[in-house]
Amino acid sequence: MVARLACIVAVFVSxxxxxxPVTIAVAANFKQTLELLAEDFxxxxxxxxxxxxxxxxxxxxxxxxxxxxxxxxxxxDDIRPKQLVEEGKARQQMAYAYGQLVFWAPNFLDKNGDKxxxxxxxxxxxxxxxxxxxxxxxxxxxxxxxxxxxxxxAKIVLANNVSQVFQFISTGNVAAGFVAxxxxxxxxxxxxxxxxxxxxxxxxxxxxxxxxxxxxEFYNYLLSENAQTIITENGYLLPKI
Amino acid sequence: xxxxxxQAIILSVKLATISCLILLLLGTPLAWWLARSQxxxxxxxxxxxxxxIVLPPTVLGFYLLIGFAPNSFLGQWWQAITGSQLxxxxxxxxxASCLYSxxxxxxxxxxxxxxxxxxxxxxAKVLRMPRWKQLLSVELPLAKSGFxxxxxxxxxxxxxxxxxxxxIGGNIPGETQVIAIALFxxxxxxxxxxxxxxxxxxxxxxxxxxxxxxxxxxxxxxxxSVGVKF
Numbered sequence: 457m458v459a460r461l462a463c464i465v466a467v468f469v470s471x472x473x474x475x476x477p478v479t480i481a482v483a484a485n486f487k488q489t490l491e492l493l494a495e496d497f498x499x500x501x502x503x504x505x506x507x508x509x510x511x512x513x514x515x516x517x518x519x520x521x522x523x524x525x526x527x528x529x530x531x532x533d534d535i536r537p538k539q540l541v542e543e544g545k546a547r548q549q550m551a552y553a554y555g556q557l558v559f560w561a562p563n564f565l566d567k568n569g570d571k572x573x574x575x576x577x578x579x580x581x582x583x584x585x586x587x588x589x590x591x592x593x594x595x596x597x598x599x600x601x602x603x604x605x606x607x608x609x610a611k612i613v614l615a616n617n618v619s620q621v622f623q624f625i626s627t628g629n630v631a632a633g634f635v636a637x638x639x640x641x642x643x644x645x646x647x648x649x650x651x652x653x654x655x656x657x658x659x660x661x662x663x664x665x666x667x668x669x670x671x672x673e674f675y676n677y678l679l680s681e682n683a684q685t686i687i688t689e690n691g692y693l694l695p696k697i
Numbered sequence: 698x699x700x701x702x703x704q705a706i707i708l709s710v711k712l713a714t715i716s717c718l719i720l721l722l723l724g725t726p727l728a729w730w731l732a733r734s735q736x737x738x739x740x741x742x743x744x745x746x747x748x749x750i751v752l753p754p755t756v757l758g759f760y761l762l763i764g765f766a767p768n769s770f771l772g773q774w775w776q777a778i779t780g781s782q783l784x785x786x787x788x789x790x791x792x793a794s795c796l797y798s799x800x801x802x803x804x805x806x807x808x809x810x811x812x813x814x815x816x817x818x819x820x821a822k823v824l825r826m827p828r829w830k831q832l833l834s835v836e837l838p839l840a841k842s843g844f845x846x847x848x849x850x851x852x853x854x855x856x857x858x859x860x861x862x863x864x865i866g867g868n869i870p871g872e873t874q875v876i877a878i879a880l881f882x883x884x885x886x887x888x889x890x891x892x893x894x895x896x897x898x899x900x901x902x903x904x905x906x907x908x909x910x911x912x913x914x915x916x917x918x919x920x921x922s923v924g925v926k927f
Contacts, residue, residue, distance in 0.1 A: 514885035591886040613867035628766040629784040
């Protein structure tokens with residue numbers, strides 16, 4: 457009896473050990489939130505094991521087009537997941553979060569020495585500022601729309617992605633810039649949370665690339681209350697479903 | 698070729714040329730000292746010079762970004778002298794390239810100085826040739842091939858510089874958008890035709906630079922010994 461139990465346990469354990477990990481590609485801005493989601497999912501499904509690969513949306517799309525073995529792809533835009541479905545490389549796709557754009561100037565104070573946390577910060581801004589490359593990053597595209605409406609001749613520095621904008625600002629090389637709210641949940645200094653109706657928005661979509669059962673379960677879990685709480689706690693809005 | 702691509706190519710060539718000239722001016726005395734010195738400090742300096750070969754360029758770039766900050770010593774000093782900032786400027790790229798390509802210029806010149814027969818130098822001494830004249834009319838001409846290798850490698854290495862520029866450049870057309878960055882942009886935004894064009898330009902320039910090097914030195918051994926990496 458004991459031997460038989462031991463046998464069953466051994467088979468069970470080895471089946472877990474041999475389960476192929478779900479490989480998830482994620483746009484850099486969502487990586488930390490995804491890790492929290494995966495850990496939360498794992499706490500409910502102990503057999504879930506996963507690997508996360510993060511890069512920019514463009515790079516990951518390229519890799520997937522060339523047959524990279526990903527099961528899920530969390531993009532920072534809606535264009536590429538839709539493209540993957542059209543190309544037959546993804547089974548389905550859906551919105552999982554809306555990114556929020558923040559104009560952040562940590563050391564800026566107004567005439568009275570107070571922080572500014574409304575649109576006047578951006579309206580009166582004339583120094584050099586940074587945003588992500590609009591060709592590569594949806595957050596950059598949103599920022600560019602605002603910059604074009606403003607059309608003053610402040611010098612603009614393009615970063616590779618929102619993380620790099622954050623780097624430029626936090627090292628003090630540039631006084632302000634457009635970052636994703638998700639990069640930091642509480643911004644020190646002056647900042648302006650850009651209302652969603654001022655730009656096209658950053659709709660982030662996820663594509664399901666394989667028919668691995670664990671990948672499908674995790675994909676469906678994104679719509680659960682737990683997942684939505686984690687997503688909003690990390691500086692994203694929920695898609696209007 | 699679009700205007701932006703021409704601009705990127707011209708900017709890269711300008712950056713590589715200026716960095717190369719500065720490195721030759723600064724690197725030659727350093728290489729000579731390393732070749733001739735018996736000092737205990739020598740190996741430490743040699744190791745420091747070779748560090749950019751080992752450090753990942755993005756890491757080097759990240760520390761430069763911190764170093765260029767307006768509240769750092771270097772950033773303040775530059776601001777005081779020129780009134781402009783180092784990050785996101787062409788001057789900043791020149792500064793970074795000089796650091797990044799230093800071993801590629803110093804090492805070939807150093808080994809060329811080292812390979813001069815001691816007998817030749819002794820003969821010059823016997824002829825009562827003054828030290829400066831020895832240097833100008835004996836040592837420098839004999840080390841000529843080392844200088845050519847250093848120039849070509851320094852130039853080619855700076856031309857392909859990517860990680861460092863990505864961290865400190867800010868992708869400004871005509872100021873910091875070099876070939877490698879423009880190429881990366883095209884690949885990321887799925888504009889493959891433009892990417893292929895720029896890649897061909899880079900390949901062409903690099904191939905001829907290396908062909909020239911091998912032609913001049915006539916031996917692969919020496920180029921290998923200065924740590925060329927692809």
